[in-house]
Amino acid sequence: MTKLPVLVGCVAYHPRIVTIWEGFLPWFERAGAPTDYVLYSNYERLVDALLAGEVDIAWNTNTAYVAAEERIGGDAQVLAMRDVDADFATVIVTRRGEAFGHPGELAGRRLALGSRDSGHAAILPLHYLAQEGLDAASECELVRFDTDLGKHGDTGDSELHVLRALREGRADAGAIGDATWALLRTSAPQETDGLEIAWRSPTYYHCNFTALPSFEGGRAWAQALLTMSYDDASVRTEMDLEGVKRWLPADKSGYADLTAAMRAQGYL
Amino acid sequence: MTPRRVVADELELGAGLEVLVAAALEGVAPGERLEVQVASPGIAHELAAWTRLAGHELVGQTASDGRRAAQRVTIRRGSARRVLGDEAPPRAEPLGADGRLGLDEVRAATGPAPAHAPPAGGLVPLGAIAEPGGPRYHWALSERDRLWARELALLAEIAAREQWDATEDIPWEAAAGLPDDVERAVSQVMTYIAQNEYAAFYVPARFLPQVNPQYAEVLLWLASHVHDEARHLEVFTKRAVAGGVRSHALASTELSLHTLLEEHDFSNAALLLNVLGEGTFLDLLRFVERHAPDAATATAARLAHRDERRHVHFGIAHVRRRIAGDPDAAAALVAAAEARAAKLTSLSGISPLLSEALTLMSARSRQPAELSEAAAEVQALLVTMHDNRQRRLRAAGFDPATARYLSELHTPNLM
Numbered sequence: 003m004t005k006l007p008v009l010v011g012c013v014a015y016h017p018r019i020v021t022i023w024e025g026f027l028p029w030f031e032r033a034g035a036p037t038d039y040v041l042y043s044n045y046e047r048l049v050d051a052l053l054a055g056e057v058d059i060a061w062n063t064n065t066a067y068v069a070a071e072e073r074i075g076g077d078a079q080v081l082a083m084r085d086v087d088a089d090f091a092t093v094i095v096t097r098r099g100e101a102f103g104h105p106g107e108l109a110g111r112r113l114a115l116g117s118r119d120s121g122h123a124a125i126l127p128l129h130y131l132a133q134e135g136l137d138a139a140s141e142c143e144l145v146r147f148d149t150d151l152g153k154h155g156d157t158g159d160s161e162l163h164v165l166r167a168l169r170e171g172r173a174d175a176g177a178i179g180d181a182t183w184a185l186l187r188t189s190a191p192q193e194t195d196g197l198e199i200a201w202r203s204p205t206y207y208h209c210n211f212t213a214l215p216s217f218e219g220g221r222a223w224a225q226a227l228l229t230m231s232y233d234d235a236s237v238r239t240e241m242d243l244e245g246v247k248r249w250l251p252a253d254k255s256g257y258a259d260l261t262a263a264m265r266a267q268g269y270l
Numbered sequence: 271m272t273p274r275r276v277v278a279d280e281l282e283l284g285a286g287l288e289v290l291v292a293a294a295l296e297g298v299a300p301g302e303r304l305e306v307q308v309a310s311p312g313i314a315h316e317l318a319a320w321t322r323l324a325g326h327e328l329v330g331q332t333a334s335d336g337r338r339a340a341q342r343v344t345i346r347r348g349s350a351r352r353v354l355g356d357e358a359p360p361r362a363e364p365l366g367a368d369g370r371l372g373l374d375e376v377r378a379a380t381g382p383a384p385a386h387a388p389p390a391g392g393l394v395p396l397g398a399i400a401e402p403g404g405p406r407y408h409w410a411l412s413e414r415d416r417l418w419a420r421e422l423a424l425l426a427e428i429a430a431r432e433q434w435d436a437t438e439d440i441p442w443e444a445a446a447g448l449p450d451d452v453e454r455a456v457s458q459v460m461t462y463i464a465q466n467e468y469a470a471f472y473v474p475a476r477f478l479p480q481v482n483p484q485y486a487e488v489l490l491w492l493a494s495h496v497h498d499e500a501r502h503l504e505v506f507t508k509r510a511v512a513g514g515v516r517s518h519a520l521a522s523t524e525l526s527l528h529t530l531l532e533e534h535d536f537s538n539a540a541l542l543l544n545v546l547g548e549g550t551f552l553d554l555l556r557f558v559e560r561h562a563p564d565a566a567t568a569t570a571a572r573l574a575h576r577d578e579r580r581h582v583h584f585g586i587a588h589v590r591r592r593i594a595g596d597p598d599a600a601a602a603l604v605a606a607a608e609a610r611a612a613k614l615t616s617l618s619g620i621s622p623l624l625s626e627a628l629t630l631m632s633a634r635s636r637q638p639a640e641l642s643e644a645a646a647e648v649q650a651l652l653v654t655m656h657d658n659r660q661r662r663l664r665a666a667g668f669d670p671a672t673a674r675y676l677s678e679l680h681t682p683n684l685m
Contacts, residue, residue: 184319187284202315235403247325247350
């Protein structure tokens, strides 16, 4: 009997998403976990689709996952994540030589943030700065770049705006993901020219594959995914495009800060 | 186990830090640790992010002893391999010790040309290790013995050494001032040769992109062949028009060349083009050099002759190897020559326009005595061509009777 494919929902934040999943599908077939995918234009639609049972699994940002978890009532299954999703961090960047000793020194300064639905470039920076005693929303002049809303920062566009604002003197500090910083430093160094990291946040989890508690095929599908190897030439290009070298089992321990932040900032 | 250490100091990401750390991690086993000392917390933060993206794990980040801002970042090497495929072998003895590096020496160091090369294989230079996962190719010519010839690499290297320039190396000023009818004769001969050089250009050019990259010697050889012919059609085109007259590209020549371009088997083409066609042209070019009324024409013929000798040498060596290695090869080659001749039944004898032009060019006048002598030279040339074709065919491995038969079958167009 042919197994029905597991249906994964993804957000089409870039044309490469099609390349990635078209490359993954034959691998899943060979791994005995037939899979298909559906693309959505934004994470709100993807979460709606997950809740409505249109897809079995949603390939969520951390923000989308927390929103889904809230609506599901705390029983969502988190199935797997990329190696880069563990130990994710936000960095606060300044112009070179203007790094601060303590985040409290940003009071009265202009702080640039990425899209307001980006966990790493907007929601978590405010949360972690608050933990450091800085209520940035009231003590700083926030310079927000709400581009590509619905994509939760996946496109990286708003973070480029943050860095440009810093370089052009339109902000004094800016929040972006540490992965974005490292990628730009090595592949587009002009974007980080004259800037440096002043502060790095505690770490948190980023994306995960989320399923409803009622979906029974989740564990088996994740077990198959975890065997995908970067040493397998048939999926290496796709894994590079997805930014993963190893798939990891996921849990909910890395989302407490984001959940608290989204609640405090009125997203939940 | 004590982790290995590397001091990066002020090096930043994108400015050498990742190069230093990646090189140091090459010497660390997966799961083992590397300590990197950097000058500031900012650098430590960006190194932490790079570590994760590169598939490694950040174990710790602490203030270093001594200097205030310095940080010690500890990385556990991940298991991801940077490149798939076999490990590179240990470093071997250097090549080219005497200041000269021939392709044969590279071939000897990197392993013999395989009898069968993977038809889907990639653009993998000799000695390189192919990384799996690249796109698949479909190399039509992936069997060594259907392509190879003795001294192939050497021939390609000689070709590179003997390149010349059709713009500067010909005394073009000498092409001016010939009498009208002699210039017309020269122009017609040059036009005929240039027309033939087009065929000699297209035939190897069409095989070139079909040859498996594993046979680098064949590629270099064919590329040199194509390049030679490009220059030949350049120089003879230039000489054809240099004296101010225009001549005809003959349909009978076209018919003969068309059948050559229809030949899609590499060895058949080597016989028909290299051995028979270019071989016959060796005699023609020598004749033109000897009887040319001007130094420009003579020089062009002499330089082209030097190149054609290599092409003929290759053809003979290749056909000889095919016949020696495959008992059915000789019959197949004869069949190819017969098939071509069957398409050329409408051609009988050398074109009168060409033989008259050769005669006038040689006579350099319309004086009966000179014309008579020149006509005899042209007749003698055709005999020489037939004799030398047989000699080359015997050198290529055909028995004398077959050699005579093939020479007689050869196109009256000469190429």
